[in-house]
Each structure stands twice: as C-alpha cells, then as structure tokens.
Amino acid sequence: MASSIHQELGWSANLSLGFQYIEGKTVLAHRERKGPLAVQRPFYPEGATCHVYLLHPPGGVVGGDSLTIKADIANKAEALITTPGATKFYRSAGTTAFQTQNLHVSDDGYLEWFPQENIFFPGAQVQMKTQVDLTVSSHLAMWEIQCFGRPSIGEVFDSGYVDSSLHILRNKKPLIFERMRFDAETKDRLSLMASMQVTATFVMNHVNESNMDLVRKVLPIEATNNFSASLIDDFLIVRYLGDSTDLARKVFIAIWSSLRQLSFGKASNHPRIWNT
DSSP states (O other): OHHHHHHHHOOEEEEEEEEEEETTEEEEEEEEEESSOEEOOOBOTTTTOEEEEEEOTTOSBOTTOEEEEEEEEOTTOEEEEEOSSOEEEOOOSSOOEEEEEEEEEOTTOEEEEEOOOEEEOTTOEEEEEEEEEEOTTOEEEEEEEEEEEEGGGTEEOOSOEEEEEEEEEETTEEEEEEEEEEEGGGOOTTTTGGGOOEEEEEEEOSOOGGGHHHHHHHSOOOTTSEEEEEEETTEEEEEEEESOHHHHHHHHHHHHHHHIIIIISOOOOOOGGGGO
C-alpha cells in the first residue's frame, strides 16, 4: 500500500537549517525535517566555520517527488554545505519532480554552497528553483553542476525535460536571474547545449578586477574545455559547457581555493568527504 502511494504521489521532503554565531563559532541552532532529507552532525575542520553534509537516503528522485531545502545563515555565521554524492533524477512515468532551495545570508554571514552534481536520466521531468537572498555584507560562494544523461557510458538525455532557475538577490534587488529550459523532445541543438551534456556555473562575491588574472590562469586552455569567467559588480561568474562533471568540479574548487583567502579572509579547507 505504501509503495503504491509513493509511486502515485512521490515523496515530499523538507529540510530547514538555521546557523548562528555563538561564542566564537557557528552552530547549527535550528534543524527541522520532514521526510527523507537529513544532515549529518556538523564538522569543524577549521574552527569557526560549520561544515554540514546534506543527505537524501533514497539515493534518487523520481517523478512526483518534492524536495525543499531552506538554509538561514545569521549575522556573522559561517557555513559550508555540501553533499556526499550526486543527486540522481530518474525517468518519470509522467509526473514532475520538484526541487526548491531557499538560501538566506544575513549581514557578515558566509555561505559556501557546494552540492555535488545533478544527474538527469533520460525521461526525467524536473523543475528546480534556487533562490539566494543576500545583504551588501553577505559572503557567497556556490556552484550548480548539471549533467544530462551519463556521458561516461554513452547515455544521452533524449527524452524528458528540465526547467532550472537560479535567482540571486542583494538587499531584495535582483542581481543574477537565470533560467535554463532543456526539452529533449524539441531536438533543438541550441537547447541541447551544442550536443554537450554538462553545464555548470560557479558564483562567488567580494571578488575584484585584480583577481581576474588569477582566475583565468586556473581555467584550462584546451579548445574542448569551454570555460568563461566574468565579473558583475563584485560577483565572479564562471561557466562551463562540456562533458565532464569531474572537470567542472575540479576547476571550480581550484578557483574557490585560490580566492577564499583574498575574498573571504579564510584559508582553503576542503571538506573531508570530497576525498572519499
């Protein structure tokens, strides 16, 4: 009975996290969950910054599932949030899977949002929304890595659709508004990313023009690796189009590591789970 209900309606999962700066370090002061979303206990590999790993025990998302994640970073709090593995969106029987992420960073707060890649299996039907609300003194570093099909085994995303948006606001004013609608049924080569299967975006603020030469030195120069870097106000935006999630993540980590001290005043410190 429970299985048939899940197939018809899907799982509804909600996770709300609140980080506060208390007595010299960031603590996970609020944690509320419903359904199959959870976090491991916080880690402190670098003192004040709280490292948290998001967990989705089912291991994949199917049509009808709905995942909602909220994270609130209070004044002066510092949080790095990642995942132990890719999020897999499986073939749908006809219903849409939803993923909504609402992230808020208060004055002098730091959020480093680094989930592993999203993998969309052929036939997946997905709507994803990410909104980040900042103040002038908020610090943000984040990436989104999207993989359509599984290039490593020659699988292409030849059916289904993905509607993904990223909104970043500062003082409630839109700064970055992006939307990608990928409909495999149209066979439109532009919407299919020039036949490539991976698209990725890295964003980091409190970056200045003097840092751009350092960023460009990190970018691969091979013609087959399509990276670009631009600066909007103090927001660095790096984009990738290709066929390797590993390469996108490797380059993004290198850029973040190079800029973390300059832009955030913090030495590079990779989450332990990235090494497993």
